Amino acid sequence: MLTVGINGYGTIGKRVADAVTQQPDMELAGVAKTRPNFEAQTAVRKDYPLYTAVEERVELFEEAGIGLAGTVSELVEQSDVVVDACPSGIGADNKSMYESLDTPALYQGGEDADLVDTSFNARGNYSAAAGASHVRVVSCNTTGLSRLLTPLQEQYGVEKARVTLVRRGGDPGQTSRGPINDILPNPITVPSHHGPDVNTVFPDLDIDTLGMKVPATLMHLHSVNVTLESSPTAADVRDLLREESRLFLVPESMAIDGAGKLKEFAHDAGRPRGDVWENCVWEESISMEDNDLYLFEAIHQESDVVPENVDAIRAVTETADANESIATTNETLGIGL
Ligand SMILES: NC(=O)C1=CN([C@@H]2O[C@H](COP(=O)(O)OP(=O)(O)OC[C@H]3O[C@@H](n4cnc5c(N)ncnc54)[C@H](O)[C@@H]3O)[C@@H](O)[C@H]2O)C=CC1
Ligand SMILES: O=C(OP(=O)(O)O)[C@H](O)COP(=O)(O)O
Structure with a gap:
């Protein structure tokens, strides 16, 4: 013990x-x-x-x-x-x-x-x-990126990852935080600290990240583009990601259109504090253009x-x-x- x-x-x-x-x-x-x-x-x-x-x-x-x-x-x-x-x-x-x-x-x-x-x-x-x-x-964002990039790297090879992170301004209890009514490039410099942070887990991965902050407390949202070393179909990628225990592929049929409904779903599912431990990848967003994979995922910063x-x-x-x-x-x- x-x-x-x-x-x-x-x-x-x-x-x-x-x-x-x-x-x-x-x-x-x-x-x-x-x-x-x-x-x-x-x-x-x-x-x-x-x-x-x-x-x-x-x-x-x-x-x-x-x-x-x-x-x-x-x-x-x-x-x-x-x-x-x-x-x-x-x-x-x-x-x-x-x-x-x-x-x-x-x-x-x-x-x-x-x-x-x-x-x-x-x-x-x-x-x-x-x-x-x-x-x-x-961190929460780097954890989310590592979970997503590991199977992609193992299965297809990653030539280059480019991620824009829409970061929640603060946690629900963080009354000291803002912005209250703004959208900030944050950090303004590129890359944001997230790409180098992913490299502390995967030293050789080619990744650029840009960050911004918005007046929300619920979750972070990642807009992801990964150039793969091979050309799977979008359906192949969906099947691969569905096998990952800490990735939740949000099906179209659930009609979950954002972080608010994801949190509502977690509460309805009886999760403690409405926690969402998994990356939430919108299944419909998983798209391939030649070698380029695109998707959206949400990350619950307080619990992943x-x-x-x-x-x-x-x-x-x-x-x-x-x-x-x-x-x-x-x-x-x-x-x-
Ligand atoms: N909140 C988030 O979204 C995430 C936070 N993190 C990281 O987790 C760490 C903790 O963050 P949070 O839990 O959000 O902070 P928090 O402010 O919610 O909690 C920190 C706790 O430590 C206490 N504390 C302050 N000084 C202390 C000391 N000298 N000894 C013992 N306790 C002390 C505070 O009173 C507070 O209860 C940070 O490194 C943060 O970057 C990582 C992922 C997500
Ligand atoms: O580690 C986090 O985010 P980050 O990966 O964007 O640095 C946590 O959400 C805490 O972020 P904060 O630095 O806005 O408190």
Whole structure:
């Protein structure tokens, strides 16, 4: 049984914590928070041992009537693996603590790639994380691109990928974010950071990406063009992608015309928090023009990295191979719309 600690219990951390409790080979040691906000209250309600990430703030939790199990270093000490889901940049600050307590750590996509031994995507490069001490689960967008590009590369070869990412402005709870009424090239410079980030998983892949931000919180949307090294039909590509457990091909018959209905569908399907762990590829959009593949996909930024974190725990501890881990994670979470 693997004991897993979560440092940073926000959008990603709380989802990974819930996912860990569903794994037959893992137990949750607890979660660390900096302040006794509503997420801390939720952790208490779920009986997750709560640790303070900042020792001097013990009183803050006491004043809010929240009992603590200890401090974050105590959480890390008793964990076989720690998942750092702190805001971008804080993971780098925490690295020395994980090193001094000799605990392997997983970081999230907001950290720099050079912080870690390897960046990680379960379908793309699972085995690269074997025995590593510091692993970065790539960002939501890079996770989505890696899942899509891996089977295309394996089956047809990728000559060049070009992707325009329409990025949600912020998460639903991120009241500090905008734009409120604008459409921003973001970043304005080309390529956006996503292409180089995909290269942390596939160093040799030729990919250019452009990013923009729009006033939406639901999901990201990718407009994808991949020049393949061979010329399958659109039907061939559809069949190939349909075989991928973390790609959901949205059939025309469902009449799902956007991110709003995708989220509604996930809620109707009883998904926790309306999470959509899979890339959602519109089946009708899959088109071939000579060697060029075109499609649209939507990525639920709050949840697609969750199964990848679970798999990364098994990858670093070498307790399962990629297929075993992906199958267990999929089954326990209920992946497959
Ligand atoms: N939200 C998203 O769409 C996605 C985020 N990511 C990455 O995941 C990481 C976390 O992002 P979110 O979960 O969105 O952030 P968040 O802000 O929702 O959650 C971070 C949590 O860490 C806590 N925290 C702050 N400082 C801390 C410290 N020193 N020690 C322990 N906890 C601390 C915060 O109070 C908060 O609860 C970032 O690297 C981000 O780039 C990756 C994929 C998608
Ligand atoms: O990692 C993400 O997006 P990204 O792949 O566009 O950088 C997450 O959606 C967080 O993005 P944010 O940097 O807008 O908070």
